[in-house]
Amino acid sequence: MNDVPAGPELAADGFAAAQPHGPIEELFDDVFIVHGSISLFSAGPDYSLNRNMVILRDGATGNGTGALTLIHSVRLDAAGEKALEALGDVKHVLRLGAMHGQDDAYYVNRYGAEFWCHANSPVYAEPATDHVLNAGCSLPVADATLFVFELPMAPETAMLLKRDGGLLITADSLQHHAAYTNCSPAMIERMKGAGFDLTTIVGPIWQQRLTPEGGTLKPDFDRLLALDFKHHISAHGALARGTAHALTEAAVAKAFQE
Numbered sequence: 001m002n003d004v005p006a007g008p009e010l011a012a013d014g015f016a017a018a019q020p021h022g023p024i025e026e027l028f029d030d031v032f033i034v035h036g037s038i039s040l041f042s043a044g045p046d047y048s049l050n051r052n053m054v055i056l057r058d059g060a061t062g063n064g065t066g067a068l069t070l071i072h073s074v075r076l077d078a079a080g081e082k083a084l085e086a087l088g089d090v091k092h093v094l095r096l097g098a099m100h101g102q103d104d105a106y107y108v109n110r111y112g113a114e115f116w117c118h119a120n121s122p123v124y125a126e127p128a129t130d131h132v133l134n135a136g137c138s139l140p141v142a143d144a145t146l147f148v149f150e151l152p153m154a155p156e157t158a159m160l161l162k163r164d165g166g167l168l169i170t171a172d173s174l175q176h177h178a179a180y181t182n183c184s185p186a187m188i189e190r191m192k193g194a195g196f197d198l199t200t201i202v203g204p205i206w207q208q209r210l211t212p213e214g215g216t217l218k219p220d221f222d223r224l225l226a227l228d229f230k231h232h233i234s235a236h237g238a239l240a241r242g243t244a245h246a247l248t249e250a251a252v253a254k255a256f257q258e
């Protein structure tokens with residue numbers, strides 16, 4: 001017997017339904033976050049994990065609205081969607097990591113947003129890519145540059161926002177956890193056993209699955225450490241504010257210790 005559902009619960013519109021999440025919070029000027037969750041149906045019915053959507057606003061006008069870019073999109077409930085629309089117009093959806101994307105097609109369909117994605121995203125085939133992300137590409141966000149991991153066996157990128165001392169936005173490669181918020185008890189036990197410590201970490205499962213046999217991802221992280229950033233937020237966990245670079249140095253040293 002297998003009582004694990006074959007996929008996420010669907011809403012009446014045919015897209016994955018909203019899952020429990022918190023309110024939209026402002027981290028910096030025109031940088032917002034929603035702490036959400038996702039049921040890991042492939043792991044079993046008792047496994048849900050936190051995930052974050054980062055919302056960047058550009059071109060805010062006198063009424064406080066502007067063009068919104070959603071990173072690691074997370075579908076919101078009706079009240080959350082209303083709050084999102086009060087921030088501005090959803091113009092862009094951007095996928096930084098190949099393991100995220102369950103709700104990207106919903107947002108593109110709902111708002112007619114343009115979709116930015118690496119080539120050959122292996123997990124979520126939809127929506128169709130409008131803009132391919134690669135090193136040196138333009139981005140829909142001011143003061144932003146793209147960092148491309150070259151060594152993992154699935155696409156992974158990060159974004160550096162050159163404001164407020166530098167904000168690094170990652171998907172699964174680098175994560176900062178302050179608590180196991182929005183994680184089910186079974187998930188918390190699994191995370192503790194897998195090395196999801198409550199600090200900045202190289203994503204343990206991501207590293208394990210995406211490192212080529214006999215290889216290492218360390219050169220990519222050495223390049224990442226050459227970036228100038230004080231803050232970091234990923235697709236999971238919490239904001240590392242102020243000390244992110246030092247925490248990343250420690251995470252890389254631990255992940256690649258010999």
Ligand SMILES: [Fe+2]
Pocket residue numbers: 099100171172235236
């Ligand atoms: Fe993830």
